[in-house]
Amino acid sequence: MKHKATLISVLTEKVFEQDILDVLEEEGAKGYSIFEGGGNGPLHQHQSQHLSMVDEFRIVKIEVIVLNYELANRIASRLVEECFPEQPGIVSLSEVEIFRAQKF
Amino acid sequence: METLVSFFNLFISGFQTPTLGFLMGGMFIAAMGSRLTIPDQVYKFIVFVLLMKIGLKGGMEIRNANLAELLLPAIFAVLIGVIIVYLGKFALSRLPGIKPVDAIATAGLFGAVSASTFAAGMLHLDDVGMEYEAWVSALYPFMDIPALVLAIVLGRLATEKKQGSQEVAANKRKAVSIKFIIKDSLQGSALSALILGLLLGLLTKPEPVYEGFYNPLFRGFLSILMIIMGIEAWQRLSELRRVAHWYAVYAAIAPLAHGGIAFGLGAIAHYATGFSPGGVVLLSILAASSSDISGPPTLRAGLPTANPSAFIGSSTSIGTPISIAIGIPLFTELATLVF
Numbered sequence: 001m002k003h004k005a006t007l008i009s010v011l012t013e014k015v016f017e018q019d020i021l022d023v024l025e026e027e028g029a030k031g032y033s034i035f036e037g038g039g040n041g042p043l044h045q046h047q048s049q050h051l052s053m054v055d056e057f058r059i060v061k062i063e064v065i066v067l068n069y070e071l072a073n074r075i076a077s078r079l080v081e082e083c084f085p086e087q088p089g090i091v092s093l094s095e096v097e098i099f100r101a102q103k104f
Numbered sequence: 105m106e107t108l109v110s111f112f113n114l115f116i117s118g119f120q121t122p123t124l125g126f127l128m129g130g131m132f133i134a135a136m137g138s139r140l141t142i143p144d145q146v147y148k149f150i151v152f153v154l155l156m157k158i159g160l161k162g163g164m165e166i167r168n169a170n171l172a173e174l175l176l177p178a179i180f181a182v183l184i185g186v187i188i189v190y191l192g193k194f195a196l197s198r199l200p201g202i203k204p205v206d207a208i209a210t211a212g213l214f215g216a217v218s219a220s221t222f223a224a225g226m227l228h229l230d231d232v233g234m235e236y237e238a239w240v241s242a243l244y245p246f247m248d249i250p251a252l253v254l255a256i257v258l259g260r261l262a263t264e265k266k267q268g269s270q271e272v273a274a275n276k277r278k279a280v281s282i283k284f285i286i287k288d289s290l291q292g293s294a295l296s297a298l299i300l301g302l303l304l305g306l307l308t309k310p311e312p313v314y315e316g317f318y319n320p321l322f323r324g325f326l327s328i329l330m331i332i333m334g335i336e337a338w339q340r341l342s343e344l345r346r347v348a349h350w351y352a353v354y355a356a357i358a359p360l361a362h363g364g365i366a367f368g369l370g371a372i373a374h375y376a377t378g379f380s381p382g383g384v385v386l387l388s389i390l391a392a393s394s395s396d397i398s399g400p401p402t403l404r405a406g407l408p409t410a411n412p413s414a415f416i417g418s419s420t421s422i423g424t425p426i427s428i429a430i431g432i433p434l435f436t437e438l439a440t441l442v443f
Binding site for chain 1: 401408409412
């Protein structure tokens with residue numbers, strides 16, 4: 001049985017990770033996943049393949065799925081306002097279809 | 105003239121030491137496009153062992169040291185950290201194409217201290233047989249923390265002036281407080297390891313494990329670290345090319361200028377309280393070095409608008425090689441001449 005839900009996805013640097021998690025926790029979105037990776041930004045290259053002395057500059061993608069669209073919207077606006085006034089980051093919402101709605 | 109020849113000879117023989125030779129080797133293979141990688145975890149472990157060794161030695165020596173002797177060098181260390189940041193802010197922000205916040209962040213990183221450069225300096229002094237107080241390592245946080253705190257405070261002031269305070273007030277989540285920056289620096293991997301080593305050296309009797317494990321590993325681990333630093337220095341050059349060329353000029357001159365200031369202040373401590381010539385050299389090396397592990401993330405968190413390519417590029421790709429290749433032999437030679 002499929003249910004509509006909203007996926008909140010946040011891309012930022014590892015150094016700012018904790019701020020995002022704090023907001024998610026405060027809003028009750030306790031189940032999230034974090035993926036580490038690399039890439040290229042307008043200012044800085046984030047290494048993923050080879051040695052990087054500063055681990056905190058790696059890119060992280062934090063994903064959380066919530067059933068309630070209003071909640072997703074509120075979390076996204078809080079993230080943009082509180083965590084990214086000047087920090088680099090991308091916040092996006094996308095509609096997803098999930099199974100096992102009781103898990104969320 | 106003789107001094108010049110002697111420095112030149114020292115420089116040439118420096119290339120044959122594991123420290124500098126391995127650093128150059130790392131740069132060389134990276135320049136050749138080698139795919140050699142050394143895992144992050146290995147690198148972190150090496151830095152941890154080196155700092156534990158330095159900390160343990162320092163802690164064991166503080167037990168028997170007269171702490172009053174530490175006072176003047178510690179005050180000077182704070183002073184040097186502050187001078188470097190103001191000097192860098194003043195010099196860099198006058199150059200074309202450099203944003204004030206980038207200038208301040210770069211100066212902050214050069215004021216902060218590099219564990220690897222410091223370890224290389226200690227090994228060099230051991231090799232040439234110049235005595236130093238092992239508690240000099242305890243000066244590390246005295247220079248590192250004030251430089252980072254001052255850079256972040258000045259950087260925030262510069263961005264707030266530009267944006268107007270309303271917008272900045274929106275950044276409620278992490279209002280930058282001095283307490284937070286100090287806590288963040290102390291929790292960084294480098295300072296944590298050093299302080300742990302100092303405490304263990306001071307409060308326990310770690311002599312057997314120090315002699316049996318940390319001390320014998322020091323030289324070999326440092327040589328691997330130098331290869332890593334060389335590879336990293338070469339790779340970061342491409343980032344430095346993205347920013348104003350003046351950063352390269354600053355990064356080449358700053359380590360020696362900062363070391364020179366520290367040498368002068370160290371000489372005062374030498375004549376006033378008997379600070380050893382080797383201690384003066386190490387103080388100069390602390391000043392000449394620029395942070396490569398814990399400084400960048402602290403600055404990134406405190407000054408998110410500063411361009412990391414500018415401050416990491418100038419520190420890792422030019423500042424660190426210059427302070428290791430030229431700074432260490434230069435200040436050692438200067439100390440044998442002056443004292």
